[in-house]
Amino acid sequence: MTLKVSVTEHQRLLREMIALGPDFDEAATASRELGWNGRFDVERLTADDVRRVLQRYLAGEFGLARLSSWADALEGREDLQLDGDAPDDLAELLFELSTPEINDLSQKSIQNWVNRLGSFIE
Numbered sequence: 001m002t003l004k005v006s007v008t009e010h011q012r013l014l015r016e017m018i019a020l021g022p023d024f025d026e027a028a029t030a031s032r033e034l035g036w037n038g039r040f041d042v043e044r045l046t047a048d049d050v051r052r053v054l055q056r057y058l059a060g061e062f063g064l065a066r067l068s069s070w071a072d073a074l075e076g077r078e079d080l081q082l083d084g085d086a087p088d089d090l091a092e093l094l095f096e097l098s099t100p101e102i103n104d105l106s107q108k109s110i111q112n113w114v115n116r117l118g119s120f121i122e
Contacts, residue, residue, distance in 0.1 A: 007042060010034060014043035014080060020053050020062075020070050028073040041081035045074065047120035050090060054114045058107065064100060071097030086120040093117075 005013070013034075016027035057067045074080060075094040082090045093113055096103040 005030075005034065010042050010079065014077075017070075017073055018043065018045055018049050018080075020056070020066075024070065024073075028069075031073070031077075034079075042079040044081045044083065045090060046083040047086045047090065047117040050093065051114055051117040051121065054110055054117070058110055058114065064105060068097055068100050071095075083120065086117065089116065089120070 010031075013027040013031050015021075016023050017031060021027075053067070053070060056062065057064075071094045075091075075098045096105065
């Protein structure tokens with residue numbers, strides 16, 4: 001069954017997912033039920049958005065499994081535009097984070113990503 005929501009609600013769900021907010025799980029579940037209906041680039045994922053989530057991970061707010069779930073929920077979404085300054089970097093990072101079983105993720109590698117993404121932030 002396809003869930004039909006307004007563009008505004010669609011954006012709200014995506015923003016909750018991007019921020020890894022308190023309602024992330026509910027938003028991720030609801031977003032899986034959304035019909036794409038030709039909706040592309042409903043919301044934008046920036047280097048700063050991703051950097052903030054990585055910094056929260058490094059601060060110990062949540063573990064690698066949560067970080068991986070977050071990246072998996074965002075990776076490859078047609079309704080999510082990757083930042084114009086760093087789309088390839090963001091796509092690469094989301095892939096790495098969503099597949100920790102084949103990528104060597106460590107505190108150091110995550111910190112390297114934080115530093116790398118910082119170069120895209122004004």
